[in-house]
Amino acid sequence: MIPGIPGAEGRVGPKLVLGETGQTRLADPGYRGRAKSVHEYVIESILNPGVYVVPGYPDRTMPPWYGQKLSAAALDKIALYLESLGGTSLPPRP
Numbered sequence: 001m002i003p004g005i006p007g008a009e010g011r012v013g014p015k016l017v018l019g020e021t022g023q024t025r026l027a028d029p030g031y032r033g034r035a036k037s038v039h040e041y042v043i044e045s046i047l048n049p050g051v052y053v054v055p056g057y058p059d060r061t062m063p064p065w066y067g068q069k070l071s072a073a074a075l076d077k078i079a080l081y082l083e084s085l086g087g088t089s090l091p092p093r094p
């Protein structure tokens with residue numbers, strides 16, 4: 001679900017407000033990924049969803065093949081957008 005986007009109303013995955021939730025993911029002692037920033041975390045979550053499964057959500061549910069469909073530039077734009085959502089500390093970048 002992405003707040004404010006008509007149709008992006010899925011209930012299977014977490015609400016995509018990484019500006020609000022991203023730091024919590026990175027700080028989770030159970031996080032074993034390689035991301036050093038929320039930006040990297042979003043890209044990692046798309047390329048390899050199983051690296052960190054958000055507590056309370058199912059593993060092996062998020063499609064693993066988006067990395068084969070999206071260019072590096074598209075991944076970068078998606079991450080910039082999602083990391084701007086929900087939080088107050090991170091203003092959207094141009």
Ligand code: HEM
Nearest residue numbers: 012013014021025042045049052053054057058061062063
């Ligand atoms: C382009 C489309 C998608 C993007 C950009 C995307 C992005 C993400 C991101 C960034 C996370 C981590 C969220 C967090 O830490 O709060 C996530 C988790 C998740 N996504 Fe997606 N997602 C997409 C499509 C889907 C679809 C189609 C499904 C299932 C029908 C799905 C299911 C899930 C689930 C179950 C999780 C939580 C478990 C986990 O962390 O692997 N996603 N997704």
